[in-house]
Amino acid sequence: MARYLRRSLILFLVLVSLTISPSQGFLGTEKKIKSAVFYSPKLVMNPGSVANPYLLDIDFPRGHIGLKAFDAEVVDDAGNPVPLHETYLHHWIIEPYYVRKGSKLPQREMFRNHGFSRQDPESNLDSKSDIILVKNGGLCRSVVLRHYFGLGSETRKTSTYLPDPYAIEIGNPEETPDGYEFKWLLNIHAIDTRGVEDKKGCIECLCHLYNVTIDEYGRAIRPGYKGGLYCCYDKTQCRVKSGFDNGEKTRTLYLKYTVRWVDWDNSVLPAKVYIFDVTDSWERSEGSIENSQEHICHVEYEVKPCKTNGDGCIDVRKKSLMMPFDGYIVYGVAHQHAGGIGGALYRENGEGICTSMPKYGNGDEPGNEAGYIVGMSSCYPADPVKVSYGETLKLEFNYSNDVGHTGVMGLFYILVAQQLPEPENSLPKLFEAPARSLIFLAIFAATVVVAVVVLIAVVIYRRQNREDGYQSLST
Ligand SMILES: *[C@@H]1O[C@H](CO)[C@@H](O)[C@H](O)[C@H]1NC(C)=O
Ligand SMILES: *[C@@H]1O[C@H](CO)[C@@H](O)[C@H](O)[C@H]1NC(C)=O
Numbered sequence: 001m002a003r004y005l006r007r008s009l010i011l012f013l014v015l016v017s018l019t020i021s022p023s024q025g026f027l028g029t030e031k032k033i034k035s036a037v038f039y040s041p042k043l044v045m046n047p048g049s050v051a052n053p054y055l056l057d058i059d060f061p062r063g064h065i066g067l068k069a070f071d072a073e074v075v076d077d078a079g080n081p082v083p084l085h086e087t088y089l090h091h092w093i094i095e096p097y098y099v100r101k102g103s104k105l106p107q108r109e110m111f112r113n114h115g116f117s118r119q120d121p122e123s124n125l126d127s128k129s130d131i132i133l134v135k136n137g138g139l140c141r142s143v144v145l146r147h148y149f150g151l152g153s154e155t156r157k158t159s160t161y162l163p164d165p166y167a168i169e170i171g172n173p174e175e176t177p178d179g180y181e182f183k184w185l186l187n188i189h190a191i192d193t194r195g196v197e198d199k200k201g202c203i204e205c206l207c208h209l210y211n212v213t214i215d216e217y218g219r220a221i222r223p224g225y226k227g228g229l230y231c232c233y234d235k236t237q238c239r240v241k242s243g244f245d246n247g248e249k250t251r252t253l254y255l256k257y258t259v260r261w262v263d264w265d266n267s268v269l270p271a272k273v274y275i276f277d278v279t280d281s282w283e284r285s286e287g288s289i290e291n292s293q294e295h296i297c298h299v300e301y302e303v304k305p306c307k308t309n310g311d312g313c314i315d316v317r318k319k320s321l322m323m324p325f326d327g328y329i330v331y332g333v334a335h336q337h338a339g340g341i342g343g344a345l346y347r348e349n350g351e352g353i354c355t356s357m358p359k360y361g362n363g364d365e366p367g368n369e370a371g372y373i374v375g376m377s378s379c380y381p382a383d384p385v386k387v388s389y390g391e392t393l394k395l396e397f398n399y400s401n402d403v404g405h406t407g408v409m410g411l412f413y414i415l416v417a418q419q420l421p422e423p424e425n426s427l428p429k430l431f432e433a434p435a436r437s438l439i440f441l442a443i444f445a446a447t448v449v450v451a452v453v454v455l456i457a458v459v460i461y462r463r464q465n466r467e468d469g470y471q472s473l474s475t
Contacts, residue, residue, distance in 0.1 A: 031164065031262045033068055036061060040255035042077075045087060045192040047245040048202070050210075052189040052234040058094075060184040064264040066167025069160045070094060070149040072257040073366070074190065081366035082253060084153050084374075088203045090189035090232070092255055093150035096134040096170065098180035103130045132180065136273040137416065138324055139282070140297035145275045145411070147187075151335065156367040157359055157375025158333060165421050166271040166330050167262055188255050191232060195244030202239075203338070204406045205232035209239045227406030228300045271330055271415040276345070278319045278397045278410030299411075303339065305404040314341065315401040317410055320348070323391045327416035328384035329353060333376050335411040339399045340373060345412055346394040353393065354379035356412070384420060 038059040043051045074082045074089050135146035148168065151158055162168065171182050196202045201209045206227040214220055216233040225231075232238070262268060279298035306313030332354035334343030344355040359375035361368040368374060387393070397410030 031267065033260050033262055034061070035258060035260045037256065037258050039075075040186055040188060040257070043188065043190055043253045043255075045190065045251055045253055047192055047195040047249050048238040048240040049192045050190070050232050050234060050236045050238070052090075052187070052232075055186045055188070057099075057183045058186045061259055061261050062171065062182075064169075064171045064173060065261045066264050066268045066270070067148070067170055067259070067261050068162050068167050069260040070257065071155070071160055071260075072151070072255050073156050074253055075256045077252045077254070079256070081156075083364065083366045084361075084369040084372045085199065085364075086192070086194050087253060088191040088193050088199075088372075089153055089155060090191055090203070091150055091152040092155070092186065092188045092257075093147040094187075095147040095185045097183055097185055098132040098134065098177060099183055100130045101179055101181055132177070133185075134182075136275060138274055139295050139321060140275065140277055140280065141295040142297055144299055145277055145297050147275075148273050150413075152337070152373075153369075154335070154358065154373045154376045159378045160333075161260070162271060162331055162415060163380060165267060165269045166415070166417050167264075167268045168273065168415070169264060169268075169270040170261075172264070186255070186257075189232075190253065191238065192251075193238070194249065195240045197239045197241055200338070201227075202232075204408075205229065206406060207231035210236045211239070212236055226302065228302070229407060232407075269417050269419055269421065271417045272325075272327070274325070274414050274416060276319070276321055276393075276395050276412040276414070278317045278343075278395050278412075280319055280321060282321060284320070284322065284392070300407045300409055303399045303401045303405040303408055306401045311402060313401045315399045317395075317397045317399075319395045320392050321395065323387050323389065323393055325387070325416060326389045327418050328386055328420055329381060329414050330384045330417050331378060331380060331413075331415040332356065333378035333413050334397070335376065335409055335413070336373060336397065336399070337405065337408045338371065338373055339401075339403075339405045339408060341398045341400050343398070343410060343412060344396045345414070346396065348392045348394060350394075353385050354381070354412075354414075384417065387416070 040058060041053075041055050043053070045051060072092055074087050076082050133143070133146065136148055140146065149160060151160070176182055191202055191205075193199045193202050196209075198206070198209060204227050207213070207221060207225065207230075210231050212221065212231040215230045221230055277297040277299060279301050281296040281298070282294040285294075301317070303315045306315075332345060334356035336343055336358055340358050342355065342357045345353040347353060355377075356379065357377045358373040359377070360370070361372050361374040362370050364370070395410065395412055399405060399408055
């Protein structure tokens with residue numbers, strides 16, 4: 001009899017816990033975060049080669065969602081992470097766009113004809129285009145730096161996660177123009193530095209190492225331009241040590257990316273992406289806070305070696321920019337290249353908003369490559385930082401210039417929420433709370449009743465079986 005009681009008790013406990021655990025989900029306020037891993041189309045690399053493709057219509061979660069994070073790294077065709085000293089990841093960026101349904105042209109062609117160069121920078125919706133880029137909140141007016149997420153060598157150890165209750169709203173059906181579909185563009189810029197003569201020179205895109213005198217569009221490289229994006233475009237080739245690229249060195253690589261998101265609903269608060277560039281041409285003009293045309297972002301700059309040949313020379317760049325929004329900064333991170341020693345965002349009075357510091361590797365393995373920036377620290381202000389329209393914020397970017405650097409960057413990403421969550425003890429919540437506990441109590445009571453009935457049934461059934469001399473279970 002004791003055995004039956006014990007078994008019945010276990011059965012009872014199992015039933016109770018089965019019934020209660022879903023109700024905990026009901027009581028919780030955490031939204032379910034979904035996650036999926038994707039692989040980009042392949043990149044075929046050889047020693048010294050550069051790939052910088054714009055990949056259209058990449059795999060991505062569909063529907064009206066809130067993006068929480070986008071993490072990526074380069075892997076080989078066995079799925080193994082590839083270290084930066086073999087394939088330097090200059091950057092990857094992702095950006096949404098709309099494409100007209102039933103367009104006949106191949107999408108790549110449409111992009112060339114209507115996408116980047118010809119789009120009216122003032123309007124997000126150019127009705128004549130087959131392709132419409134969906135741009136971030138700002139500030140750059142050109143077609144560059146209008147993406148949603150983007151990182152470089154630091155991708156493995158930089159947090160892109162956006163804490164609850166915020167997310168980046170994507171795919172709102174009400175915002176999709178009639179006759180268009182929502183898609184994603186991925187640009188990956190990778191440089192294969194196996195066997196090259198000068199790794200630092202190749203990753204800083206020194207023009208002479210690439211033997212480049214005209215840019216991607218056939219224009220002459222301007223005199224005095226030593227290196228940067230204009231010299232390491234798609235299919236250029238960095239100089240390799242003689243003899244190294246003989247033999248089978250071709251490899252196929254992929255960008256492996258992990259997207260985290262939530263389904264969109266009223267409990268999610270939208271946050272917008274803004275990117276600040278320390279090379280932005282904007283200057284405050286007297287008596288005007290209108291800032292429509294002046295944001296020409298050069299993206300990259302050159303750091304000249306210091307003249308005093310001392311250790312610990314620092315190149316400091318600053319830029320003041322006027323904010324074209326009201327909102328709350330809930331996340332911040334800087335992007336720098338090797339040589340970088342920190343980026344920061346301040347208020348006009350010097351009060352710090354976010355300092356983002358590089359992490360350098362000190363080994364060989366992926367995620368810890370010596371001499372490379374393998375991560376940037378990001379900011380999650382405990383109290384979101386309020387910013388008002390017309391306010392000026394200051395950017396500061398430091399590079400070590402014991403030696404010179406070409407093609408370096410000073411970008412600052414922030415995520416801005418328009419609205420903060422309601423305080424916990426607001427009126428509607430107070431009214432909700434008793435209702436919730438009542439429902440919980442009701443479920444609990446129902447569970448107990450069901451469990452007792454089952455328990456009695458089991459005990460009666462067991463008794464009958466025993467009287468029949470039949471043992472159904474044995475231990
Ligand atoms: C560099 O480019 C020039 C003309 O574009 C070409 O004649 C020359 O052979 C190239 N040098 C190397 C080393 O590839
Ligand atoms: C940049 O360097 C200056 C001068 O050394 C220093 O005062 C400042 O705090 C540094 N900023 C960052 C973001 O590291």
